[in-house]
Amino acid sequence: MLNFEYQNPTRVIFGKDETKRVGKECKKYGEKILFIYGQGSIKKTGLYDKILSLLKEEGLLVYELGGVKPNPLISKVREGVEICKQENIDLVLAVGGGSVLDTGKIVALGAKYDGDPWDFFTGKAEPKEKLPLACVLTLAATGSEMNRNAVISNEETQEKLAVKHPVLFPDFSILDPVNTLTVPREHTVYGIVDIIAHVFEQYFHPVPETPLQDRFAEGIMLTLIENTHRVLKKLDDYDARANIMWCSTLALNHLIEAGACGDFATHQIEHELSALYDIPHGAGLAILFPQWMKYVIDVIPEKFAQFAERVWGISREGKDVKEVALAGIERTKQWFSEIGAPVSLKEVGIGRENLERMAEHATRLGPLGYTKKLYKQDVLNILEMSL
Amino acid sequence: MLNFEYQNPTRVIFGKDETKRVGKECKKYGEKILFIYGQGSIKKTGLYDKILSLLKEEGLLVYELGGVKPNPLISKVREGVEICKQENIDLVLAVGGGSVLDTGKIVALGAKYDGDPWDFFTGKAEPKEKLPLACVLTLAATGSEMNRNAVISNEETQEKLAVKHPVLFPDFSILDPVNTLTVPREHTVYGIVDIIAHVFEQYFHPVPETPLQDRFAEGIMLTLIENTHRVLKKLDDYDARANIMWCSTLALNHLIEAGACGDFATHQIEHELSALYDIPHGAGLAILFPQWMKYVIDVIPEKFAQFAERVWGISREGKDVKEVALAGIERTKQWFSEIGAPVSLKEVGIGRENLERMAEHATRLGPLGYTKKLYKQDVLNILEMSL
Numbered sequence: 001m002l003n004f005e006y007q008n009p010t011r012v013i014f015g016k017d018e019t020k021r022v023g024k025e026c027k028k029y030g031e032k033i034l035f036i037y038g039q040g041s042i043k044k045t046g047l048y049d050k051i052l053s054l055l056k057e058e059g060l061l062v063y064e065l066g067g068v069k070p071n072p073l074i075s076k077v078r079e080g081v082e083i084c085k086q087e088n089i090d091l092v093l094a095v096g097g098g099s100v101l102d103t104g105k106i107v108a109l110g111a112k113y114d115g116d117p118w119d120f121f122t123g124k125a126e127p128k129e130k131l132p133l134a135c136v137l138t139l140a141a142t143g144s145e146m147n148r149n150a151v152i153s154n155e156e157t158q159e160k161l162a163v164k165h166p167v168l169f170p171d172f173s174i175l176d177p178v179n180t181l182t183v184p185r186e187h188t189v190y191g192i193v194d195i196i197a198h199v200f201e202q203y204f205h206p207v208p209e210t211p212l213q214d215r216f217a218e219g220i221m222l223t224l225i226e227n228t229h230r231v232l233k234k235l236d237d238y239d240a241r242a243n244i245m246w247c248s249t250l251a252l253n254h255l256i257e258a259g260a261c262g263d264f265a266t267h268q269i270e271h272e273l274s275a276l277y278d279i280p281h282g283a284g285l286a287i288l289f290p291q292w293m294k295y296v297i298d299v300i301p302e303k304f305a306q307f308a309e310r311v312w313g314i315s316r317e318g319k320d321v322k323e324v325a326l327a328g329i330e331r332t333k334q335w336f337s338e339i340g341a342p343v344s345l346k347e348v349g350i351g352r353e354n355l356e357r358m359a360e361h362a363t364r365l366g367p368l369g370y371t372k373k374l375y376k377q378d379v380l381n382i383l384e385m386s387l
Numbered sequence: 388m389l390n391f392e393y394q395n396p397t398r399v400i401f402g403k404d405e406t407k408r409v410g411k412e413c414k415k416y417g418e419k420i421l422f423i424y425g426q427g428s429i430k431k432t433g434l435y436d437k438i439l440s441l442l443k444e445e446g447l448l449v450y451e452l453g454g455v456k457p458n459p460l461i462s463k464v465r466e467g468v469e470i471c472k473q474e475n476i477d478l479v480l481a482v483g484g485g486s487v488l489d490t491g492k493i494v495a496l497g498a499k500y501d502g503d504p505w506d507f508f509t510g511k512a513e514p515k516e517k518l519p520l521a522c523v524l525t526l527a528a529t530g531s532e533m534n535r536n537a538v539i540s541n542e543e544t545q546e547k548l549a550v551k552h553p554v555l556f557p558d559f560s561i562l563d564p565v566n567t568l569t570v571p572r573e574h575t576v577y578g579i580v581d582i583i584a585h586v587f588e589q590y591f592h593p594v595p596e597t598p599l600q601d602r603f604a605e606g607i608m609l610t611l612i613e614n615t616h617r618v619l620k621k622l623d624d625y626d627a628r629a630n631i632m633w634c635s636t637l638a639l640n641h642l643i644e645a646g647a648c649g650d651f652a653t654h655q656i657e658h659e660l661s662a663l664y665d666i667p668h669g670a671g672l673a674i675l676f677p678q679w680m681k682y683v684i685d686v687i688p689e690k691f692a693q694f695a696e697r698v699w700g701i702s703r704e705g706k707d708v709k710e711v712a713l714a715g716i717e718r719t720k721q722w723f724s725e726i727g728a729p730v731s732l733k734e735v736g737i738g739r740e741n742l743e744r745m746a747e748h749a750t751r752l753g754p755l756g757y758t759k760k761l762y763k764q765d766v767l768n769i770l771e772m773s774l
Contacts, residue, residue: 003402
């Protein structure tokens with residue numbers, strides 16, 4: 001186990017109908033709320049009206065920023081920062097999935113900064129403080145509701161970059177599984193792929209002596225797989241949705257990574273894909289991950305074999321370590337297919353045309369990853385294996 | 388899964404030789420430190436001198452409160468509160484195991500309260516604020532380093548009671564496994580029993596749909612069992628000590644309980660034993676737990692069978708649920724014996740003489756537990772089964 005520091009101050013309010021507390025909880029932070037949301041699905045489900053009336057019941061003054069896109073844009077963040085500064089907003093309330101929550105994080109951060117919020121992504125500025133931030137989650141996927149990460153795209157530079165800083169932890173997040181009962185099948189699947197990808201990225205590392213971290217990661221994967229089958233049979237299965245939601249939060253709240261070392265290379269390569277092609281993040285991950293696994297298998301074959309055995313129940317009998325490991329990877333790819341995620345670039349209509357450019361761009365600041373350092377040629381190899 | 392609220396603000400600094408940071412970290416909170424410790428083992432190991440010199444290097448003014456006993460006393464807490472008030476202490480630094488940390492918690496709490504600190508245990512006062520609290524852990528057991536609980540004994544009333552309140556979370560805790568390498572075999576074992584008992588208490592509940600909580604609990608148990616065997620072969624095995632330490636923290640930092648419901652009846656019954664006889668807490672738990680399990684088995688037989696299968700690897704083949712469940716309980720008792728913990732009251736020299744009195748006292752405020760409500764006669768039955 002590596003030495004580590006761990007702290008996560010976010011207050012989680014979890015459970016059926018806890019959304020009703022949003023007004024009272026927000027009021028603790030002030031009177032002026034900037035309510036951020038996405039492209040209107042919360043208007044269709046009625047959540048928009050519900051939140052608005054809960055906020056108004058408490059006498060809160062509500063400003064709005066709607067229209068956040070799935071790969072959220074820095075231009076939208078700038079709009080939000082402008083409102084915060086002009087209206088002296090007390091609290092940012094982000095209602096949506098990871099894209100809305102990440103937008104909320106950077107809006108809250110930018111509101112307390114004199115320059116352009118993109119500065120935090122280029123390293124020109126270091127986060128210091130943010131406005132209070134509340135979240136109501138409507139999609140189990142990114143873990144943004146209880147972590148210090150935010151990913152934003154810049155439409156001018158065609159970059160998709162992350163900021164990670166303790167100041168970005170939400171002050172509180174309402175995790176009400178009821179708000180995910182209406183998520184369509186496709187988005188449910190992509191969310192699930194994102195969750196399991198986060199676990200992969202903190203599990204397939206070469207750090208020795210992390211048995212508890214391994215068991216927690218395996219626990220999330222097993223729970224997620226079991227509940228994926230349930231939710232795909234019945235999209236409004238409350239218990240399955242609740243279990244998946246809690247998996248999503250614990251998959252990326254820094255706990256299973258503590259003492260180990262995350263390797264987020266696949267996420268970084270995927271960001272190139274979804275920045276350029278605007279495909280769903282989860283689709284890109286499902287395509288790339290089995291290929292990344294095969295590419296790095298020889299660094300940690302025993303870890304891949306442990307995964308095959310404990311998560312997929314693959315017997316070691318009559319196989320050597322690498323055979324077991326490969327069987328686990330194959331099973332993962334097959335599972336992505338079974339649940340309806342693409343497993344090749346071809347399936348989402350992407351050819352060779354930009355692979356080199358993406359590999360170049362992905363590694364422009366240096367090699368990616370930790371388990372195996374990936375240089376431009378490695379990234380290109382993985383992308384070609386994904387065709 | 389039940390609805391829940393979860394927040395844990397404690398900053399954990401974990402790893403080899405992280406103790407060296409104690410001076411600099413404490414200095415962030417002020418100049419005057421009350422250094423609390425136990426009965427001198429840290430003087431023998433050199434940790435006392437090391438901490439003192441690290442604090443003095445930073446120019447800090449150090450006051451001391453030594454001599455905290457294994458079942459820590461309210462009289463010692465009162466001494467500490469007195470020093471805090473007289474000397475205007477800025478930070479309480481507790482260096483030791485759970486008894487020292489719990490003393491630190493209530494000293495820090497009492498320092499900000501006008502009345503007697505026992506008031507928090509009787510319900511006469513509600514915790515509101517405390518002095519900043521830092522911990523350096525020297526024994527993996529109670530989880531006090533990252534939770535909101537404290538247990539203190541009152542020598543006058545022969546009571547051992549708990550306070551649980553968010554204000555009691557330590558501000559930061561240094562978890563340096565090196566500080567546990569010299570813990571003698573017996574205390575190591577009792578610490579381990581305490582850890583697994585905490586997991587039992589949050590795992591054997593009747594709440595449906597807690598698959599992730601179950602997997603996390605099982606992960607802690609499996610890791611603990613594997614590493615117990617390693618540490619008992621080689622008491623100064625750093626990796627085994629590190630894994631056990633992280634197990635102890637996660638076993639009782641409220642995470643695995645979130646969405647489920649703890650049943651701490653066995654701990655409460657044990658508090659009667661150790662309040663009256665001053666036996667090690669872990670010894671009392673090892674004696675009582677298998678009997679409690681047998682006593683409540685019919686409420687949740689499937690959960691006990693799951694435990695038998697997943698934790699002890701007991702096959703279900705050819706057995707009905709209750710047989711599997713009972714085999715798991717028997718294996719637990721056998722394991723306690725194997726690692727050197729007592730499994731009957733007789734082994735620690737306790738007879739029938741005070742069983743009735745303890746059962747009476749344990750239930751004086753009402754029945755115990757959640758999985759099965761235990762009235763006086765139930766507690767008496769469990770104590771008699773433990774003879």
